[in-house]
Amino acid sequence: MILPKRLTKPTKLTVKFALEELMREEEKAKEKMYRKNYWLCEGIIVKVMSKPLANKGYYKQKGVVRKVIDKYVVEIETLDNKHVLRVDQDELETIIPHIGGLVKIVNGEYRCSNARLVGVDTNKFCAKVKIEKGVYDGRVPNAIDYEDICKLA
Structure with a gap:
């Protein structure tokens, strides 16, 4: 590290802050690179939030994603009556399980990893998870948004 002449030696504190800032910037860059506008995958439990399907009694019903048709459309099997529906991702919500x-992490840097919910921060609408299966096995990310995780079937 090259320092200007008027600075003598960096303190441990300034080096620590500089490293933390670099790590935050790197994490933001990775997050932006891995973030997609689609999040559907098989084996997760979702909630139907479609107003048109409300007339047929499916509004706020939960179902398991059985098949991903394309990036934005899935077939789900409802948990209550085992009906199969084809639904767009805009009409679905993720479900957060109990601690x-x-x-399954469905978006962001840790996408496609299975994890265990460790805690939730209701003020920041994010969760803390410990990754159990995937490339990042054992890692505990800082905070993951609610919509980036979904309950596994």
Whole structure:
């Protein structure tokens, strides 16, 4: 590290802050690179939030994603009556399990990893998870948005 003449020696504190800032910037860059505008995958439990399907009694019903048709459309099997529906991702919401439950990370840097829910921060609308299966096995990311994780079937 090259320092201007008037600065003598960096303190441990300034080096620590500089490293933390670099790590935050790197994490933001990775997050932007891995973030997609689609999040559907098989084996997750979702909630139907479609107003047109409300007339047929499916509004706010939960279902398991059985088949991904394309990036934005899935076939789900409802948990209550086992009906199969074809639904667009804009009409679905992710489900957050109880603490200790299994989740799939559906968006962001850790996408496609299975994890266990460790805690939730209701003020920041984010969750803390410990990754159990995937490339990042054992890692505990800082905070993952609610919509980036979904309960596993």
